[in-house]
Amino acid sequence: MEINKELLIEPFDEIYYRSCFYNPLISSIYYYGGTVFPILAEDIGVYQYIESTSGFQLNERNIGRPVVDILKDMNIHLDSDFFLPESPIESIQKAIQAGTPVFVPIDRYYWKANPEYQKEHARHYFLIIGYDERNFKIIDSRTLDSTSGTSFLNKISFQEVKESVRGWELWDGKDESINITRIMGTVKNGDPIAIHESIECFRNNLCLHYNEIKAGIEDIRKAAHSYANLESLDKINIQNIASDISQLKKLKVIEMFRYKKFFDTKSELPLSLMENTIKSFGLVQGALIKLKVTGKLRTDVVESIHQRMMEIYENELRVLDVIYSYCN
Structure with a gap:
């Protein structure tokens, strides 16, 4: 196995798209020759007022199709079966070797580069696009201002990935809709979806x-x-x-x-x-x-x-x- 490997994926940073979930995911879409346009066409939010004995809320619900279905239309698929919990680092390295980026949920409590390190449990997502002798190379998206922000290249050590992933499983692992997932598709050299x-x-x-x-x-x-x-x-x-x-x-x-x-x-x-x-x-x-x-x-x-x-x-x-x- 190569000691150094990095996929040529550019961070999506035109806007901060909803959450740390979307920006790394959209970066993968562009890697496979797609664009953000199909997601924009489906991402329609509707205001929703909720009143109860505990008070009231105004939030929004999405009426578009699930992101997974939109990705399938672009011939992009999510695979979580590749990941072996007993050998997490090797599983991710093999996926990168195969040319597929890996989408990772973590508990920020265990990530040293994060402001919430050992202060607060919080869910976070990033995209692993490569590795060297000690670290994974990632596309990360963080911002304090919800109306702006960028995705950028960063690093996280193998050990921190182990601890952060394990921490997420223990703290918030009941939500099994998002697991460690490699994003698979066919790299296209032609024009993206019109x-x-x-x-x-x-x-x-x-x-x-x-x-x-x-x-x-x-x-x-x-x-x-x-x-x-x-x-x-x-x-x-x-x-x-x-x-x-x-x-x-x-x-x-x-x-x-x-x-x-x-x-x-x-x-x-x-x-x-x-x-x-x-x-x-x-x-x-x-x-x-x-x-x-x-x-x-x-x-x-x-x-x-x-x-x-x-x-x-x-x-x-x-x-x-x-x-x-x-x-x-």
Whole structure:
């Protein structure tokens, strides 16, 4: 077996795509001659308001097809059978030797290069693309700001991979939907999947789910009403709500990215509205943190949150109508 081996995979860093799960995965798609366009065509989020005895939440649910099915359409397959727990390093090295990158879930608690090292258990994903005498070469995606970030090349020692993978299995291994997986496909030298096919797919999805998306936007108004009528901080989990807002910001960044790729020649209006929505979500997030820090239900802050949520509601209706007009 070669002592040094590295696959020629470039990090995907056009945007921070949702989470550490996606950016390394999209890097593999480009390696096999694909593009992000088929994922963009299917990655449609719908707002979802949930109310219960413990409070309320505004988050999103995806109505597109599972990523695994989209990958199959690009002739890319995920294989976890290659991995042998009794010889983890050798299993990964053999996969790299065969020209297949390896997608790895870890517990960041055990990764020395990570800020959460031995502080906090947290799930993380990266893509192993090579190795030398002591380390694996990886494509990693980390950012403190959910609206930006890059993927970059990094290293992690063999021992850290062993500990991190084992830590993930012990701490969060009940989620068996994602395991150590090699990403297999056929490297293509020709043109990638034509963008017009993905645009047509997105148009079909938007037409099919238009009423569902619009009903989801109405949920923003429900959330705004709940904010305006807060009687006590005890009735909401501010930490969870702020986390949901962060995810919604990522959703809007993806929608901006998609618009630029699919419809950029149409109009700048949706872009400005999306930018305003991202800014408003950021202000709502900051206001929620202010409530959490002070521990007091300040009327001016609550009114500010309600106002921003209503602005988001109006922006989202306008964006939907404009983009829907392009699809007919």
